[in-house]
Amino acid sequence: MKQSFLSLITLCTIFIQTSFAQLQTGENVAVTNTEAGKVRGYIHNGIYTYKGIPYAEAKRFEYPQKAKSWTNTRSSMSYGPVAPLPDPTTSVSDEPEFVFHHDWGFTNEDCLRINIWSPALNDGKKRPVMFWIHGGGFTTGSSQELPSYDGENLSKKGDVVVVSINHRLNILGFLDLSAYGEKYKNSANAGMVDIVSALEWVKNNISNFGGDPSNVTIFGQSGGGAKVQTLMCMPSAKGLFHKAINESGAARPGMLDKATTQAVAAQVLKELNISTDKVDEIQNVPFQKLSDAGKKAIQVVTDRLKAEGKPVGIPGYGIGWGPSIDGNVLPFDYYDKQSLELSKDIPLLIGTTINEFMPFRGGLNPNATEQQAIEAVKKTYGAKTDAYLSALKKAYPSVKPSNYLSFDFTYRPGAIRFSNEKSALKAAPVYLYLFDWQSPVMDGKYKAVHCMEIPFVFNNIARCEEMTGGTKEAYILAEKMSQAWINFARSGNPNHKGLPNWPVYNASNTATMHFDNTCKVMPQHDGELLEVVLK
Numbered sequence: 001m002k003q004s005f006l007s008l009i010t011l012c013t014i015f016i017q018t019s020f021a022q023l024q025t026g027e028n029v030a031v032t033n034t035e036a037g038k039v040r041g042y043i044h045n046g047i048y049t050y051k052g053i054p055y056a057e058a059k060r061f062e063y064p065q066k067a068k069s070w071t072n073t074r075s076s077m078s079y080g081p082v083a084p085l086p087d088p089t090t091s092v093s094d095e096p097e098f099v100f101h102h103d104w105g106f107t108n109e110d111c112l113r114i115n116i117w118s119p120a121l122n123d124g125k126k127r128p129v130m131f132w133i134h135g136g137g138f139t140t141g142s143s144q145e146l147p148s149y150d151g152e153n154l155s156k157k158g159d160v161v162v163v164s165i166n167h168r169l170n171i172l173g174f175l176d177l178s179a180y181g182e183k184y185k186n187s188a189n190a191g192m193v194d195i196v197s198a199l200e201w202v203k204n205n206i207s208n209f210g211g212d213p214s215n216v217t218i219f220g221q222s223g224g225g226a227k228v229q230t231l232m233c234m235p236s237a238k239g240l241f242h243k244a245i246n247e248s249g250a251a252r253p254g255m256l257d258k259a260t261t262q263a264v265a266a267q268v269l270k271e272l273n274i275s276t277d278k279v280d281e282i283q284n285v286p287f288q289k290l291s292d293a294g295k296k297a298i299q300v301v302t303d304r305l306k307a308e309g310k311p312v313g314i315p316g317y318g319i320g321w322g323p324s325i326d327g328n329v330l331p332f333d334y335y336d337k338q339s340l341e342l343s344k345d346i347p348l349l350i351g352t353t354i355n356e357f358m359p360f361r362g363g364l365n366p367n368a369t370e371q372q373a374i375e376a377v378k379k380t381y382g383a384k385t386d387a388y389l390s391a392l393k394k395a396y397p398s399v400k401p402s403n404y405l406s407f408d409f410t411y412r413p414g415a416i417r418f419s420n421e422k423s424a425l426k427a428a429p430v431y432l433y434l435f436d437w438q439s440p441v442m443d444g445k446y447k448a449v450h451c452m453e454i455p456f457v458f459n460n461i462a463r464c465e466e467m468t469g470g471t472k473e474a475y476i477l478a479e480k481m482s483q484a485w486i487n488f489a490r491s492g493n494p495n496h497k498g499l500p501n502w503p504v505y506n507a508s509n510t511a512t513m514h515f516d517n518t519c520k521v522m523p524q525h526d527g528e529l530l531e532v533v534l535k
Contacts, residue, residue: 025077032121032208035201037070041116042077047152048118048209052080055114055165055201056194060283061177061187064112064197080113081106082142083169086291099446099467103144109172109287112194114201115143117151117162118210126212128489129202130154131241132164133220133227135249135451138191138322139170141223147463148454157459158486161211163202167194171294172287174321175268176261180279188261189329192230199231199240217243217489221454225249225350229418230323232343233330243492244343245485246350247457248450250414254314254333256324260301264319267297294321335421344427347492349485350415351433351513353448356408364402366443373401380405384532391529406447407526409533416524420507429504431494436516437477440469453515456481473517481515 023044024030030041030048041050053076054067082105089104118127132149134141143149143164151162167173173191177184186193203213218241220228225246231237232244271293274281282290298319305312313319323330332339364373374389381388392399396407415432423430435453439446446452446467455464459482461474468474484494484502495502499519503511510524 027073030121031073034205034208035069036067038073039076040073044152045156046119047155048116048121049152050076050116050209051078052076052113052115054080054112056112056197057110058112058168058190058194060109060172061175061190062183063186063190064194067112079105079115079142079144080166081108081111082144082166083107083111083172084109084287084291085140086170086295095442099441100451101147101464101466103147105142105144109168111166111168112197113143113166114198115151115164116206116209117155119155119159119161120210121208123210125159125210126207126215127210128158128160128486129206129211129213129216130158130160130162130485130489131199131202131216131218132162133195133218133224134164134166135220135222135224136169137223137320138174138226139223139320141169142166146451146454148451148458148460148467150458150460150463153459153463154457154482154486157482158489160486160489161206161209163198163206163211165195165198167191167198170321171268171291174261174323175294176258176265176324176326177279177282178258178326179262179265180276184279186326186329188258188324188326192227192234192323193236193329195227195231196234196237196240199237203240214242215490216241217245219245219247219349219457219485219489220249221247222249222450226252226322229334230255230330232346233332233334233339235331235342236329238342241346243347243489244349245488246348246415246418247453248352248356248411248415250350250418251411252314252317252322252334252414254335255330256313256319256322258324258326260305260313260319261324261326263301263304264294264297267300268293271296335417340421340425344422344425347428347430347488348419348422349431349433349488349494350419351435352408352411352415353435353450353452354408355406355447355452356411356450358406358408359445359447359449361405364405366402366445368402370401373404377404381533387532388529391526391532395526395529407529409530412526413530413534416530419505423504423506429492430506431488431502431513432505432511433513433515436514437474439467440471441467453481456515457485458482477515477517477519480519484513 025042056064058064084107134143143166155162168191176188218228226249228244228246378385419430419432456478459478461468461478480498483496487496488494502513514520
């Protein structure tokens with residue numbers, strides 16, 4: 001009898017598995033419309049999935065235009081090309097690559113592509129849209145670079161539409177040729193204009209994928225978080241998104257000025273032996289030659305400014321590829337009153353990981369003694385050593401000597417500053433977090449490293465076991481964090497019953513959600529420590 005019962009259960013299981021296939025593909029599966037023509041994706045675990053759809057096209061350094069239409073249904077089942085990189089990957093470091101598990105993709109300058117995950121297409125629902133912007137600064141990266149970026153689980157869990165994109169980067173996205181003709185007017189911020197074009201595509205098309213174009217949340221990490229902050233300064237982006245999430249991306253204190261970006265462009269033309277009356281020849285320069293000329297130009301301009309005793313680019317960053325104040329696409333800097341006013345009604349969720357890049361920056365041996373740790377601190381902070389250690393132990397009373405130098409002071413100050421500036425407007429709410437959770441991978445050496453929170457946000461612990469360890473604790477925290485992000489995208493408030501009450505942030509209460517095995521809200525605990533480090 002028992003055996004028959006078990007056999008019945010087995011048959012029922014097989015029936016369920018075959019009746020609800022995990023993967024559905026075919027000529028007439030997951031077909032929907034876009035402005036440019038029909039697209040066909042696939043269905044995996046009940047989620048309609050589309051990859052590599054062109055959202056726009058652009059000639060080198062020129063303004064993006066709508067993608068050309070197609071007649072037949074376009075197969076859109078695999079990721080499209082990624083932006084060319086200045087330094088192509090030819091080798092990797094074994095252990096970090098195991099942890100991060102990159103997918104480098106294939107490169108092509110025709111890289112303006114969008115990916116979509118949706119629970120349903122034509123059921124009448126208007127789902128929140130979560131528009132993900134990849135990291136890599138403004139120079140590298142792609143929508144497929146990390147396994148944590150996959151949108152299936154987040155879409156399924158939250159009944160939301162997840163979107164991700166590729167766009168122009170590095171010299172292709174940020175070379176300022178505005179001095180050489182109207183068609184290059186926006187070239188200084190072409191990479192950001194691409195993202196606006198993608199948001200316009202979402203506005204015009206996402207309802208065909210089950211999404212609500214009137215409820216779009218932009219979110220990104222590292223360079224993606226910086227792009228979120230930049231979009232909040234762009235008049236052309238106003239109205240295309242309604243909430244914003246910035247993960248470890250508020251470190252930049254400002255943008256480059258036009259004098260600097262135009263000086264770099266002039267030097268690039270000089271390096272390429274292109275006269276200003278033949279500037280269009282730059283369209284045909286092979287990418288690697290162009291990129292190398294850009295590197296040389298940046299160095300020349302840097303050396304020239306130093307020799308003249310002038311400031312060199314952005315404090316702490318110098319000169320590099322990224323957004324600049326061009327008077328048009330970006331008329332104001334990040335913290336100018338006009339920029340803050342532009343996005344004052346946009347709810348913001350912002351935060352960092354507690355360690356960020358510190359595990360890669362000369363961290364102490366796990367068995368370091370107190371004296372060894374103090375000597376290491378002296379090498380870093382010199383005369384400020386005593387003040388640093390005193391403030392450190394106030395902020396972290398149980399800190400081990402091996403962790404004396406493990407805390408981030410690059411990204412967190414920017415997140416606090418942005419939170420203070422935006423909350424002072426007393427308009428849309430701000431929610432601040434700190435990701436404290438420590439990964440057990442490789443004996444815990446990676447801690448809460450830069451990017452560690454992304455698998456939790458996307459509910460992708462299984463997909464990212466090499467980074468998270470795939471522990472029970474990781475799954476529990478991912479449930480809490482992903483739900484907070486989903487709730488914020490839905491309503492502008494991340495609170496849910498799985499978390500303690502998360503108050504709206506202001507400079508007085510400094511309320512900060514600490515994500516860990518036990519989540520808790522605390523006022524800012526490290527103000528004195530940050531003051532010691534940054535002064």
